[in-house]
Amino acid sequence: MRYDPESNIVSLGIAAGTIDHVIELGNFLIHVNKNKTPLLVEILDGGKLISQFSGDKKKLMELTVAADS
Numbered sequence: 001m002r003y004d005p006e007s008n009i010v011s012l013g014i015a016a017g018t019i020d021h022v023i024e025l026g027n028f029l030i031h032v033n034k035n036k037t038p039l040l041v042e043i044l045d046g047g048k049l050i051s052q053f054s055g056d057k058k059k060l061m062e063l064t065v066a067a068d069s
Helices: 047-051 057-068
Strands: 002-004 009-013 021-025 028-032 038-044
Touching: none
Parallel strands: none
Antiparallel strands: 002 009, 009 038, 021 028, 028 038
C-alpha cells in the first residue's frame, strides 16, 4: 500500500499483470486485466483513510506492510 500526498491517492497492488481498463466505483479506481481480474486499487481522496491512522503510526505501518506482502 502506498500513499501519495501530492495526488492524495492510496494505491494497493493486488496482482501482477497488464492493465486493460479501469472500473470506477465512487472514490475507488479498480485497474483490471482483460479477464476483469483486479490488479491495482486506487482510493481517491486517500488522505481521509490515512488520517484515521494519524494517531497510530505503528498500526498504519503494519497495514502498509501487510498490504505489500
